[in-house]
Amino acid sequence: MKRLVVLGAGTAGTMVVNKLSARLDADEWKITVVDQAKSHVYQPGFLFLPFGGYEPEEIVKPKQRFIPDGVEVVWGEIDKVDAEGNSVVMTDGTVLGYDQLVIATGTTPRPDETPGMAGDEWRKSVHEFYTYEGAQALAEALERFQGGRLVVHITEMPIKCPVAPLEFTFLADSWFTERDMRDQVEIVYVTPLDGAFTKPVASKALGGMLAERKIQLETDFMIERVDTETKAIVSFDEREVPFDLLVTVPLNMGADFIGRSGLGNDLNYVPVDKHTFQSTKYDNIFALGDAADVPTSKAGSVAHFAVDVWTENFLRHIVGLPMLGRFDGHANCFIESGGGKGMLIDFNYDTEPLPGKYPLPGIGPFSLLKETEMNHWGKLMFKWMYWNILLPGKELPLPALMSMAGKEVGSE
Numbered sequence: 263m264k265r266l267v268v269l270g271a272g273t274a275g276t277m278v279v280n281k282l283s284a285r286l287d288a289d290e291w292k293i294t295v296v297d298q299a300k301s302h303v304y305q306p307g308f309l310f311l312p313f314g315g316y317e318p319e320e321i322v323k324p325k326q327r328f329i330p331d332g333v334e335v336v337w338g339e340i341d342k343v344d345a346e347g348n349s350v351v352m353t354d355g356t357v358l359g360y361d362q363l364v365i366a367t368g369t370t371p372r373p374d375e376t377p378g379m380a381g382d383e384w385r386k387s388v389h390e391f392y393t394y395e396g397a398q399a400l401a402e403a404l405e406r407f408q409g410g411r412l413v414v415h416i417t418e419m420p421i422k423c424p425v426a427p428l429e430f431t432f433l434a435d436s437w438f439t440e441r442d443m444r445d446q447v448e449i450v451y452v453t454p455l456d457g458a459f460t461k462p463v464a465s466k467a468l469g470g471m472l473a474e475r476k477i478q479l480e481t482d483f484m485i486e487r488v489d490t491e492t493k494a495i496v497s498f499d500e501r502e503v504p505f506d507l508l509v510t511v512p513l514n515m516g517a518d519f520i521g522r523s524g525l526g527n528d529l530n531y532v533p534v535d536k537h538t539f540q541s542t543k544y545d546n547i548f549a550l551g552d553a554a555d556v557p558t559s560k561a562g563s564v565a566h567f568a569v570d571v572w573t574e575n576f577l578r579h580i581v582g583l584p585m586l587g588r589f590d591g592h593a594n595c596f597i598e599s600g601g602g603k604g605m606l607i608d609f610n611y612d613t614e615p616l617p618g619k620y621p622l623p624g625i626g627p628f629s630l631l632k633e634t635e636m637n638h639w640g641k642l643m644f645k646w647m648y649w650n651i652l653l654p655g656k657e658l659p660l661p662a663l664m665s666m667a668g669k670e671v672g673s674e
């Protein structure tokens with residue numbers, strides 16, 4: 263019997279075990295998936311929790327429900343991968359041998375990495391919405407907020423769902439407007455980037471949306487510390503941005519065991535071939551989802567497109583054939599912009615977000631780089647698709663690789 267071990271039963275790991283259990287011969291392959299937490303959280307829902315948008319039970323479900331019969335589940339914390347010995351060591355001492363290993367342990371916010379961030383003011387005036395607990399605590403803080411300076415801040419790139427802090431800012435603007443208190447709130451968006459977003463065309467459009475909403479943009483801000491006495495974030499070049507309520511996206515890092523195992527870069531992401539997800543060090547190790555060090559967004563949509571391409575490659579790889587599929591970095595992100603509208607961006611390693619229609623050229627129904635109500639409904643519909651189509655590994659009639667059809671080149 264050969265053994266495939268998948269580390270992480272989140273978005274990518276769950277899709278992998280569903281796709282492969284349907285395709286691998288059960289007499290030949292034993293599939294094991296490992297995770298430390300028994301609940302699966304729909305992370306895009308964290309954006310709406312602070313504004314009372316979702317009930318907790320809509321975004322948290324038992325992981326076991328999405329693991330197919332015949333796949334062994336090991337609950338526990340991974341301590342180390344012994345890549346030379348082809349085994350995984352759990353913190354309780356259990357050792358799991360493997361022939362092929364998939365690392366899909368995602369990325370985690372690490373407020374402990376920035377001085378002062380996880381200090382006295384943590385979950386009082388310093389908040390985050392990248393965890394379930396954080397998003398719930400922030401909902402209470404927003405209810406209590408009487409006005410003042412709301413600072414939305416990104417510590418360092420890359421972060422998962424890089425548009426989420428912008429979405430939070432747009433939704434906050436809309437929420438305060440609906441509550442008739444927008445004129446009592448000064449909103450500041452602080453980023454280490456040189457504009458509102460990473461890609462020039464999208465950055466210009468999103469920067470314009472911040473300006474329209476009278477949201478200040480503070481760029482090139484590399485945070486050194488949170489000063490909890492004066493209530494300000496301080497940069498390495500000694501700029502200070504004061505806040506009454508800070509909503510930060512802490513440094514995002516891959517799992518610590520990746521670093522301990524000598525498999526990661528300085529942020530514990532696994533260096534892989536960006537087209538095949540094969541580790542640059544070991545032929546029988548792959549990293550998928552946020553755990554992989556690839557130059558595209560860390561997003562569920564990317565994990566979905568990537569797993570589709572990777573599955574076919576993996577089935578060839580294990581019978582000794584060359585991997586032919588080349589993932590192109592395809593990312594597709596809805597951007598909630600408040601007031602019941604949203605935007606959509608579609609891009610890959612080589613093509614930045616462009617205006618146009620998606621997925622059907624000229625028809626849509628979604629509009630690229632434009633705020634529409636339909637895009638907002640697309641964002642909300644994504645939750646149903648996530649639980650019912652993506653996680654169970656069913657086919658979605660959307661091409662995994664990015665298409666130029668429907669994109670307006672040169673009109674931006």
Ligand SMILES: Cc1cc2nc3c(=O)[nH]c(=O)nc-3n(C[C@H](O)[C@H](O)[C@H](O)COP(=O)(O)OP(=O)(O)OC[C@H]3O[C@@H](n4cnc5c(N)ncnc54)[C@H](O)[C@@H]3O)c2cc1C
Nearest residue numbers: 270272273274298305306340367368423551552561562563
């Ligand atoms: C606020 C927010 C909004 C978002 N919005 C969107 C969106 O609109 N669209 C979109 O496409 N994406 C969005 N995302 C991103 C998306 O949720 C992630 O990119 C996706 O879930 C990544 O999947 P993954 O499998 O790589 O990691 P995860 O789903 O995070 O899974 C990692 C798993 O590994 C396990 N694990 C980690 N370390 C260990 C260990 N040492 N031992 C055992 N188990 C371990 C964890 O318990 C977890 O189950 C959003 C994310 C956030 C935070």
